[in-house]
Amino acid sequence: MDNTKIGSKEAIALLVTIAFNHIIINMTKDIIDLTASASLLNILYIGIIAIIFTSIICYFLNKFPTFDLVDISNYLGGKFLKWVIGLLFIAYFIFFAGNLLHMFSTCLQIIYFPYTKQFYIALFFIISGICACIMRHNAIYRSTLIIFPFIVISTLFLFLSDIQFFNIEKMYPIFGNGLYTTFFTGITNMFAFQGLAYIFFTPPLLKEPAKIKKVAITSVILSCIFLLICVATVLFIFNGFVDTDELLPLFSAVKYIEFGSFFQKLDSIFVLIWILSFASYLGITIKFSSSILRKLTNFQDDSIFIFVVGILLFIASIWQKNYVISTFLANTVHKYVFFILVIGISLLILISATFKKKIMRWFNK
Amino acid sequence: MSKNSISIIIFIIILIIFINAFSASYTSRNISNLAYIFALGIDKGENAKIKISAQLSKIATSTGGGGSSGEGNNPILISCEANSIFSGINLLNTYIGKELNLAHCSVFVFSKEFAQDGISSEIYSLINNEEVRPSTNLVLSTCDAYDYLKNSNPNLERLTTKYYETFSITDRFTGYISNITIGNFYNTLASKDEEATAILGGLNSAARSENSKSSSNSNKSDSSDTEKLSSESSGSSNSSNNSSNESSNQSSQEQESSIINPEDLTAGTSSASGKRGTENIGLAVFENDKFRGELTATETICHLLINNDLDSCIISIGNPIVESEKMELQLFPSKKTKITINIIDGIPHISIKLYLNADVMTLEQDIDYEIPETLEKISSTAKDYLKNEFDKYLNKVSKEYNCDIDEFYTKAIGHFATIPEWKNFNWKEKFKNAVFNVDLDFNVTSSLLVTKT
Numbered sequence: 095m096d097n098t099k100i101g102s103k104e105a106i107a108l109l110v111t112i113a114f115n116h117i118i119i120n121m122t123k124d125i126i127d128l129t130a131s132a133s134l135l136n137i138l139y140i141g142i143i144a145i146i147f148t149s150i151i152c153y154f155l156n157k158f159p160t161f162d163l164v165d166i167s168n169y170l171g172g173k174f175l176k177w178v179i180g181l182l183f184i185a186y187f188i189f190f191a192g193n194l195l196h197m198f199s200t201c202l203q204i205i206y207f208p209y210t211k212q213f214y215i216a217l218f219f220i221i222s223g224i225c226a227c228i229m230r231h232n233a234i235y236r237s238t239l240i241i242f243p244f245i246v247i248s249t250l251f252l253f254l255s256d257i258q259f260f261n262i263e264k265m266y267p268i269f270g271n272g273l274y275t276t277f278f279t280g281i282t283n284m285f286a287f288q289g290l291a292y293i294f295f296t297p298p299l300l301k302e303p304a305k306i307k308k309v310a311i312t313s314v315i316l317s318c319i320f321l322l323i324c325v326a327t328v329l330f331i332f333n334g335f336v337d338t339d340e341l342l343p344l345f346s347a348v349k350y351i352e353f354g355s356f357f358q359k360l361d362s363i364f365v366l367i368w369i370l371s372f373a374s375y376l377g378i379t380i381k382f383s384s385s386i387l388r389k390l391t392n393f394q395d396d397s398i399f400i401f402v403v404g405i406l407l408f409i410a411s412i413w414q415k416n417y418v419i420s421t422f423l424a425n426t427v428h429k430y431v432f433f434i435l436v437i438g439i440s441l442l443i444l445i446s447a448t449f450k451k452k453i454m455r456w457f458n459k
Numbered sequence: 460m461s462k463n464s465i466s467i468i469i470f471i472i473i474l475i476i477f478i479n480a481f482s483a484s485y486t487s488r489n490i491s492n493l494a495y496i497f498a499l500g501i502d503k504g505e506n507a508k509i510k511i512s513a514q515l516s517k518i519a520t521s522t523g524g525g526g527s528s529g530e531g532n533n534p535i536l537i538s539c540e541a542n543s544i545f546s547g548i549n550l551l552n553t554y555i556g557k558e559l560n561l562a563h564c565s566v567f568v569f570s571k572e573f574a575q576d577g578i579s580s581e582i583y584s585l586i587n588n589e590e591v592r593p594s595t596n597l598v599l600s601t602c603d604a605y606d607y608l609k610n611s612n613p614n615l616e617r618l619t620t621k622y623y624e625t626f627s628i629t630d631r632f633t634g635y636i637s638n639i640t641i642g643n644f645y646n647t648l649a650s651k652d653e654e655a656t657a658i659l660g661g662l663n664s665a666a667r668s669e670n671s672k673s674s675s676n677s678n679k680s681d682s683s684d685t686e687k688l689s690s691e692s693s694g695s696s697n698s699s700n701n702s703s704n705e706s707s708n709q710s711s712q713e714q715e716s717s718i719i720n721p722e723d724l725t726a727g728t729s730s731a732s733g734k735r736g737t738e739n740i741g742l743a744v745f746e747n748d749k750f751r752g753e754l755t756a757t758e759t760i761c762h763l764l765i766n767n768d769l770d771s772c773i774i775s776i777g778n779p780i781v782e783s784e785k786m787e788l789q790l791f792p793s794k795k796t797k798i799t800i801n802i803i804d805g806i807p808h809i810s811i812k813l814y815l816n817a818d819v820m821t822l823e824q825d826i827d828y829e830i831p832e833t834l835e836k837i838s839s840t841a842k843d844y845l846k847n848e849f850d851k852y853l854n855k856v857s858k859e860y861n862c863d864i865d866e867f868y869t870k871a872i873g874h875f876a877t878i879p880e881w882k883n884f885n886w887k888e889k890f891k892n893a894v895f896n897v898d899l900d901f902n903v904t905s906s907l908l909v910t911k912t
Contacts, residue, residue: 207484214480263869272877333650
């Protein structure tokens with residue numbers, strides 16, 4: 095029995111966990127900052143676009159069953175393109191996951207560990223990620239599936255518990271900062287679906303690669319629901335969120351949860367779940383990056399690469415001088431790189447490879 | 460060396476690193492190093508920008524049999540002057556030798572004098588602190604915050620923290636206060652269209668007389684000092700004596716000057732007295748972050764009814780059956796208040812439809828409360844009374860204060876498609892000229908247990 099392959103459920107949990115971590119730490123704030131009261135409308139809109147985009151990439155991925163983007167690049171442009179695409183994605187995963195780690199560990203430092211250096215908090219996550227990745231049988235994906243229900247329950251619990259503080263009318267004016275911002279500039283909010291970048295490398299992991307479309311679309315829909323719930327929670331509770339900013343808006347929303355004097359300060363439970371979820375996300379990123387490196391170098395074992403990626407991720411998480419730099423990287427640079435690499439270059443490679451395949455078939459005939 | 464041994468060594472090294480790295484944070488949050496503030500008062504300082512007063516309690520050590528530990532009976536009140544809340548807290552940390560923690564703070568009290576200059580900096584700073592809970596109540600005291608905390612002695616509860624928790628309960632059935640938290644205040648402060656409120660607190664009649672006495676005593680000692688210093692000018696010392704006599708007379712008159720009618724009643728004016736030296740009645744209205752004015756008990760009821768934040772309350776109306784007598788009714792909202800706003804020629808026309816049921820509480824002799832005409836008479840009088848009170852309240856918040864404390868803007872904003880359009884409309888300016896139409900669906904249902912006298 096091949097234990098290294100994962101089923102559809104594990105794959106969905108994996109892809110949604112990636113999106114969830116970005117939503118918790120950064121996306122909620124960024125989406126509301128841009129689209130204000132039209133955030134929910136914008137999420138529905140970008141959700142539909144994300145589903146269409148996912149359907150397109152799955153259509154092309156299905157032309158190359160069991161191939162990931164590195165394999166397809168190899169097929170299209172040989173070793174050169176394979177190395178270029180492989181290294182670009184490794185850099186993308188490591189750099190922005192490292193940046194997110196910086197943001198999350200800074201938040202943890204402020205909230206719970208004021209006298210601990212951010213360096214150690216980041217190190218803690220890196221070590222846990224490396225440990226999860228070196229476990230055999232791709233244990234990281236299974237552990238993600240275990241944590242996933244807690245993520246779902248905690249998010250729903252947060253939404254339902256805060257309902258008493260909601261003011262639904264905060265979704266007006268319905269078009270927020272205007273039609274242009276909501277439907278044109280607002281497309282950039284699509285980078286909330288970070289799972290899309292990982293979909294390109296998922297087919298070889300699946301027990302049934304043909305199910306990639308089902309897995310990908312389900313994960314995008316779930317990510318969209320998570321995004322709607324989290325943004326709605328922040329939007330409906332806080333009045334002037336458009337004018338003020340908070341480090342971790344969902345943490346501020348969690349602080350509102352109280353059930354009389356018996357259940358107070360539930361934020362610790364949420365932070366614990368978010369820590370577990372973030373450790374899973376880092377583990378997944380390390381695993382994906384080391385797998386790409388293994389493919390590029392044709393090594394049999396990826397253990398050495400897990401350590402290399404872990405160290406690189408750690409470096410990527412500690413170089414930022416302050417939170418402003420990491421916010422700029424997460425909100426501005428990340429957005430552009432996502433659209434160029436994940437939406438643009440990757441789709442171009444898939445289309446070109448499919449075209450090449452058709453031409454080759456025609457020539458063979 | 461085997462692979463297992465290397466793994467164990469690495470594990471031990473990592474463990475030591477993390478124990479070392481995280482122990483400082485753990486130690487700082489250890490309960491033995493912390494002192495929890497229950498209530499924090501902020502006044503205008505004499506020598507610095509602010510004077511902060513922190514109410515703490517002694518953590519009782521374990522008692523013989525039960526081994527329970529808990530808060531002591533007598534809260535400790537400490538204060539200092541500083542340029543900001545946190546530099547003040549830091550000074551108090553040095554004074555008490557522990558780290559003051561706001562995680563269990565139940566109430567922030569600002570003095571009226573301080574709030575007149577604006578409290579946004581303090582509110583943002585407090586919200587910025589991870590320890591502060593958004594559910595912490597916010598009180599604006601008509602007296603000094605220090606005096607308010609000094610006189611906050613629980614009547615019924617053994618624990619001071621429990622006493623502060625009652626703030627959020629009483630508003631649902633008295634209607635005399637609203638459960639305003641620092642989270643609410645911060646939210647409204649961040650909004651450009653809405654204005655904030657705070658619970659209005661003050662000293663009760665006994666504490667007021669006590670305060671007046673002590674101030675008159677201090678005046679006496681001051682005047683005797685003045686006498687010593689200026690023995691030559693006898694005329695001036697006589698005038699000082701006169702002023703001290705005046706203040707003692709004033710203290711004896713405090714009780715008499717207490718307000719009875721809820722239409723005029725605010726904190727620091729009622730006749731309530733007892734061990735608890737403070738009272739919370741009414742609301743403090745803020746414009747942006749500055750104190751703008753007060754709402755009386757009845758106005759607070761109107762505010763709560765509009766915002767669906769009231770379970771029941773008692774109102775006193777002129778008795779329609781026995782003239783010159785008063786009749787008390789217990790009000791219950793039967794449905795949620797409906798608010799609709801139409802904008803006609805740039806003027807908001809705000810329609811408020813309230814659904815209220817009431818029970819007659821005060822009965823008179825030889826009256827049949829089962830007769831529809833009697834109930835109709837009471838209904839009509841109560842409706843007129845309430846309509847008048849609502850008109851006065853809405854006039855006060857819109858025309859006098861120009862503060863939308865009832866979130867009317869949330870109903871108006873739906874008429875606009877985009878935020879720039881809404882901003883151009885300038886709600887704050889338009890709210891001043893808003894036309895209100897209060898429609899009461901009022902029904903007196905019964906007279907509780909006795910239906911005929």
